[in-house]
Amino acid sequence: MTRREWRNLGIGLAFISPWIIGFLAFTLYPALASIYYSFCDYDVFSRPVWVGLLNYRDMFTDKVFWKSLYNTFYYTIFSLPLCLVVSLLIAVMLNQQIKARPVFRTVYFLPSLVPMVASAMIWLWILNGKYGILNYLLGLLGIQGPDWLADEKWTKPSLILMSVWGVGGSMVIYLAALQDVPRELYESAVIDGASAWQKFFHITIPMISPVIYFNLIMGIIGALQVFAQPYIMFGGGGPNRSALFYAVYLYQNAFDYYEMGFASAMAWVLFIIIFFLTWVATKTTRRHIYYAGE
Template sequence: MANTIMSKAERREERFGYLFISPWIIGFIAFAAFPIVASLLISFMKWDIYQAPSWVGWDNFNHLFHDKLFYKSMRVTLVYSAFAIPLGLIFGLALSLLLNMNIRGINTYRTLFYLPSVISGVAIAMVWKWIFNSDYGLLNYMLSLIGIHGPKWLEDPNWILTTYIIMSLWGIGGSAIIFLGGLQNIPGHLYEAAKIDGAKVMQRFSKITLPLLTPTLFFQLLMGIIGSFQVFTSAFIMNGRGGSASGGGPENEGLFYMLYLYQKAFKSFDMGYASAMAWVGGLISFVLAIIVYKSQGRWVFYDADDNNGKGRTA
């Protein structure tokens, strides 16, 4: 009898559990699962929104790999990633070391450096568009004060990608806060023991701090790879409306992958082609993430070995 009553109570608890998580389940199905499946189907169709979609099979993917702008947008995105991700990690780590200092008002500094990460992307893009303006921008004005004639940042194809890489450092406050969490997780007695042994500052950093921060570094690297394939707002606001037929700036040197995808979907209304681009871009970022994930056994250090022998004690 007790088992029967307990079984009913468990079933009731289970029903309530599903009831409480049902908003998330409904939201996931409506706004994540359904769009993903729909985009996969649309990638095999020709659809301009106005007319009924027609099945074209692999035509969108075949055309994709013969599209020069597809390769251009991929190159721009990969080059941006190759510079923006390492610089973001380096400056984020350096900033976190400063924010980890025990000085007066440190919490205020942490808040101030983190704030840029939560400001609207459109607002940030508008500010940076003014800063990089070649005629009346703040950056060229500051350079002129020391006798340097600044370049046409957003108008010169040789400088436009550099512009976006510099702009990417605006958000390192968010990266620094994550690194800060990793720094504060490192046991203090390791530093005390190292000091007793006579280890210098750089020795403590290279032998203790950096190895024990590699899990955090690994996470940041994965997020950076995923995020680099989602650059859109800044490119759209700063050069998305002019400079080339595709909206990629001079000679399409600012044509990021997501910007080109947007142009195909909402300017050319080629939804099938845009969906094919989305799946190919997602697959490439997934492969890059898997490569990084598989490499972690060689360079990511944990406090202790796990059962599989992966990771090493720092």
């Protein structure tokens, strides 16, 4: 390397030094330490004691662990596709030539801005079994609403419903992508006699596929780690632990029971699940994603 190259290396590293320190202190060291803790019995107050695979073995025989995993998958399987479809649908509607588009866009986006704690409060009140307005509105339609928060069959659907309310962020991302689709594509399709459906499935979807992929991956990562709302609304997990999600159980182990080793083991299992699902999603969608640059 020449003198100049050395100099640039020095300056470059100096500029990224905040990141390097952050990486070492808040990512690399913690990640390694948490692998180590996951093989230890560790309660913060005394030194970690090596126990080998005990935490992992305990985890796989722990009924509550499986329940939390089941709840999390249940939530993800319903919430994720629902949110993806609803936000795309809204974005497509807003992408038509309509009046007052900015107003509509703001209205649909607004709920996603509401702080999670506040939205948990709002929904606790809306879904209230006795005075909740949702059941009152259902009553007007002649439907006897369930006791959303107290009936173990309905706690997860409640949270799924809430997640749909917050789709504003991905809607805005879709809308930006839709507005980037070249008009000429649609015009030539019309000349070829394509129907609205054909245009949607053969032009719109392929053209915005990278964004669909982005929302999908973000959705997987977000849904599997859902924490604040179930924790605030159901505390220890709700009726019969029906709203005990993976991240909530992990938190409980770490900070309620001080089972840091067990919590770390859970975190790594979560990482593997997320990694695996992201990989599957990437593999299965790769062929269908269209990148303009390629």
